[in-house]
Amino acid sequence: MSTLLFAAASGAYGAKIHTPHIDYLSILPILIMMGGAVLLVTASSLFRQVMGVGSATFITVGTAIATLVAALFQWDHVVTHGAKVTIAGSIAYDGFSVFIQIVVAIAMLLTALIADGYLKREGIDGPEFHVLAMLSASGAMLMGSANDLIVIFLGLEILSIALYVLAAFNHKRAESGEAALKYFVLGAFSSAVFVYGIALVYGATGSSNLPQIADYLSKNVVASNGVLLAGLALLLVGFGFKIAAVPFHMWSPDVYQGSPSPVTGLMAAIAKAGAFAALLRVFVSSFGTLRADWQPIVWGIAILSLVVGAFAALVQKDIKRMMAYSSINHAGFILLGVQAATVRGVSASLYYLFAYMFMVIGTFAVITVVARDGDSGHQLTDYRGLGKRQPLLALAFAVLLLAQAGAPFTTGFLAKFTVVAAAVDIHSYALAVIAMASAAVAAFFYLRVVVAMYSPVGAVGDLSDLDAGELDAGPISVASPANAPVSVHGQNDAVASLSVLTEGPPTSAVADRMVRVPGLTTVAIGLSVGFTIVFGIIPGPIVDFAHQATLLFT
């Protein structure tokens, strides 16, 4: 039967199929990342008895470093040999894609270091966390290299589906499951919208390949462009969901709050990196000729994200919710570079993504350790007096928060400066002014946390004074005052006696206990802070790096 079919097939359709040439170097980092995940899941099922969290972390860190090395090698190769399109037009191999590989590989490395301490503390065993994180990272990398709308969609799904599961990873917290369900339902909905957009763009241009779309649009004047513009709009909605831009941001505060803290950091870093990479490539590179149509919409989304992100973060009491709105605000800033749609805008967005990745993962590393057992201490009161108890941790957190606020001599300042400069370049003055104003508003809520850390835990009278005062008398007043000392005293009676160890004055009888910072987490925080400060003072290398990471077609 089978031979008969084969004979019939070769008889009727004799043409031999020429499979495309696979340029393995162009997808090497993705292959390593996926291979690491498969290796880990295989090894852990074969050696279940001997493999703990530590060895899973070891393999993950090794994979991330190997990916990073491969990406750096790619960078060298692209610089010397030039960019190209490979694997039947599915993959773009250019500075831009390699840049995203590097960002995501570092994000994975830092997250693996943080997750190690988290998993041990929460008693979650099993390698699935690292496996899913690596697969998710490979999806983000795929989005950075994708040269075809289908590949972008697959990257988006690989990235998202793994993150849905990771969001639900902490069985002990009900919020974790709730976050995952919300993320899944809204994410699946946005994916459907995105696919619909792909279908319409394919219908309008006859191709899903990005250069071919650009080619078609540059050679034809599309007079009746209803389908095309509808497709464009739906693609933008799909991307808007992933980057959490207003008005598609509704999922983000709940999901950020409910997910395990290391996952939130990873989510913020790689989902933004992957989605923005694809957004930049699709809109700047393929739909560049239609920029008059989409620029006003991106302009509006950017302004909404900047304003809503900054003002909504002001009223948050939960630090993870606050960071969610802060990430919405950051998305607005990165959209400034997208809206510019120039070479300068693209490199500014890339630089912002790189800087933001370090800042946000470092921030969530500190949030992870301060949350303590059960991953629940996310109120501002939990940060009160941290500067006294653990000065180094508080200093690191302060640096990361100030960098996010855009303080000078950090990468955060330069990131904001470059995107605003890109916006000014194309005369979007209103957008630039609103962005800077929102940065000023945003500085307030970052400073509120910093002030809370460095304000003394204080006597009860002190706190009740604040309680009596007006709400805007001082940032620290937001911390729920009367409860803090009482609850600490009540719960940790035994621990309070340990606070003798702290060098504080006798009033520290109500001092909170110190938090334990695992060694690997310290390394991750150190790397984040180090990068943020060193390349904030010496900006040259990274700025040049982002500047060279150009798109293949612009």
Next chain:
Amino acid sequence: MAAVMHGVLLAATATGHASLVDWGTFVVAAAIVLSGAIGVVVARNPVHSALMLVMTLFGIAVLFVLQRDDFLAAVQVIVYAGAIVVLFLFVIMFLGVDRDENIATEPLRGQRPLAVALVALGVTGLLLLGEVSKWTTGALSVAGSTDSSTSNVAQLGTSVYTTYLFPFEVTSALLVIAVVGAVALARRPPAVVTAPDPDDELVDESAPAAADAHQEVTP
């Protein structure tokens, strides 16, 4: 069924009544699709809803045949009507069929009139747009013409192994995620062992010791 439809279409083409037969088939298939879709929402018994879904999917398969897309029609019947709805039925059976939902109580007040209004608005807008504007851009598909002599399946197969080789291979990552994710979600955390231990004193002794050890770690 698909083959029969195709045969009818070919015969009609031969006799020159293609447009009439096309139109007639479209109307019948569209009626099947719409009545099935309405049935899914209206039916009180979830099993009936699932069967109505089969009807809708079957109507869509007929529409695919009408577009000369035999392969998609077959896949539609095999995968959707065959596999996925059967899976739905399994889940419904597991959860219990007789537990029919009380539709009278609305979780969101006023959602039904709002839904009707929005759908009416959307359909009206769509029809108006279809009437007043020309939406197509005139681009041809890259996968190939539908009128060529090569069969549909052969064209799709060639695409999958040439142009879309990489996306096709990458899909495997999704399957890995599905397996690992299912394991991670389905595995409950090891339950706290609260079996009645004969020597309770041992447990009582060990508990404070563990707590002490924990406290030593915290500073």
